[in-house]
Amino acid sequence: MHPITLARFDALAGYCRFGPAMVLLEEGAWYESADGHLLGLIVRDRQDGDYQGILLARDRVERFRWVHGTDFFDEPEQALAELQAQEPGFIARLEQERGQGDEPAAAMDFFALRVPQARLHPNFTTLSEGEGYSPARELISSMMRWHEDIDGNYVEQFQSTAFDARLLELYVFALLVENGFSLDHAHEAPDYLANDGIAEIAIEVTTCNPTVDGNGNVVPPPQPVSLEEQAAYLKEYIPIKFGSALISKLRKRYWELPHVAGKPLAFAIQDFHSPGSMMYARTGLGIYLYGYDYDWHHDADGKLIIQPRKVVEHRWLNKVIPSGFFDLPEAEHISAVLFNNSATLNKFNRMGFVARMGSANVRMIRSGTALNPDPDAAEPFGFAMVLDEDYDETWSEGLEVYHNPRARHPLDPGHFPSAVHHVLQADGMTVTHWDGAFHPLKSVTQILLRRSEPGGRGIAVG
Structure with a gap:
């Protein structure tokens, strides 16, 4: 060996x-x-x-x-x-x-087609056929053997209408395993009931999706150009997208289920409302969850001064929602919201690469911005790195946990020790607990193939 x-x-x-x-x-x-x-x-x-x-x-x-x-x-x-x-x-x-005696009748296979070619999600096609994504394909092929399709439609949706949402569920599965949780698959909802010895917690996974009209057609997302339009997009439109997904899950009242009652309950969310939207969603998410925005400046000594400003509502065209998800009635039953801007297909591809999986022809370059450890820094720092034999990444890298200050059953930060944890204080300031490790805020991954072939080079978000 x-x-x-x-x-x-x-x-x-x-x-x-x-x-x-x-x-x-x-x-x-x-x-x-x-x-x-x-x-x-x-x-x-x-x-x-x-x-x-x-x-x-x-x-x-x-x-x-x-x-x-x-x-x-x-x-x-x-x-x-x-x-x-x-x-x-x-x-x-x-x-x-090798027989254990307790195996299911057949192995789970995400890639055996269950829908017609015309209905395949383009990202699924890329994953299942593209050499550039062979590290992700091999990694997911290992993970899928442990998947239990409780509701019976996971594979069909993974291949077609809900690829992003189902991939996010797979990310949360990997995240929980990495952090030492054992999983209880006995219940259809919420998505995960997990125990790491600290406590048993429940997690429901959800996504922000493209807006559709009354006929089911996708409405093109905003294309902000000016600084004012960009600010409105980040602080008005994106919070409304998060609000739609989170409030929908809040109405499910998972905390009333016998196997969830009395346990911390968290929502894990990702923004897929438009290509690359997850790279910018963090700003709007924090504002929406806590109902605070922040003004800042540097004083004469270069010290960063931050002043909280209460946000009452978010408005986009004729749509208006109240800010402060954690302030909503019954939101005290939600312990935290989990978000990772890089919980995308490209993270699976990089993690597969780290595990020495996939084609030997695949090379990757990752660039973006990361959280700045300087307490007086107002901007992140930029990075660019070639994925080589020394490159390392974890499923927890990039994870942010927004704790509910009103939570009836708070989520212990020890469940995810390497995450960035946000806690709202009574004065409106958000305290961020972080171990100072590399924490990407957004990134793009360039995929290269050593031999020239069609589709052998591309840029991928996340």
């Missing part, structure tokens, strides 16, 4: 971890067999301090799962040697060993 990165192990098998139970073990090294049929893992028992080797193989529906554990040893090298010694025997009897 040869060593692999944690990122590759997670992409292949991270979904089989048992959430809170994993706190009993410390993972130290990860391995893959030459033929890719077995994965290896060296763990240390946190209580006893000894080491064990673990073998994982694909079960009958192609999910990597535990098949064997070695004895415990005083040193990790001993555990690894025993793991490698046992590998040939398991390869020889793999068909007998």
Whole structure:
């Protein structure tokens, strides 16, 4: 077996971890067999301090799962040697060993077409056919084996009418797994019931979508040109889009469900109302959730001075909604809103690249702006980076958690320790808790193919 990165192990098998139970073990090294049929893992028992080797193989529906554990040893090298010694025997009897007995009847397959070609979402076509998105395709192919289609229409919608929304659900799944949650799939709604040992939380996923007229035709989004038009778009139009999605979910009253009652309930949202809109939505989201905008200036000493300004409503043409989602009646049942501007197909592509998946011809360049750690900075800093063997990214990167100051059941920040957390104070100021790590605010990803072919070069948002 040869060593692999944690990122590759997670992409292949991270979904089989048992959430809170994993706190009993410390993972130290990860391995893959030459033929890719077995994965290896060296763990240390946190209580006893000894080491064990673990073998994982694909079960009958192609999910990597535990098949064997070695004895415990005083040193990790001993555990690894025993793991490698046992590998040939398991390869020889793999068909007998890999069955777990609890597999579903058939493996989940997102890419087996369930709708006519004419109805396929263009992003699904790009994902399923384009070499430039082969890292995302291979990554999602691993993830989909663990998906349980509770409502029975996930794959059809993923391929056609709701590609973005279903992909966001998959992002939240990866986010929860990365942060040590185990998932309860026993209920149709909300989308996730998850437990990381701190608490059990519920998450419902929603999106801002293009506006349609009475005949179902998409209404073109605004195209702001002047600074005044851009400001109105960010602070009036976008909050209305968020309001439409969030209020719709609020009316579902998930907190009344027996399996949700008494638990923190969060909404995860992304803006897909127009191409690239998620890059600018953060401004409008924060204003809408808390009902505050902020004026700022630098004093004579260069110190950033911020003054909160209460926002009463958002108005666009003949549409008017009150500002301050968390101030709405019954919004106290919503603990927080989760948002990640880069929770898009391109994040899946980059994460697949980090996991050494997809075509060897794919290269990527990512550029954009990121949160500035200087407390007196009023503007983000720009970045540009080539994705190479040293590039690293997590599902949590870019995640922002807007906490509800009126929450009946507050969301513990410890659930997502590397996220940026926003908390509204009584004076209208928003305090942001952040560990100072790289936090992109918007980005574009340029996809390059080493050999020339049609469609071999492109710019992708997110």
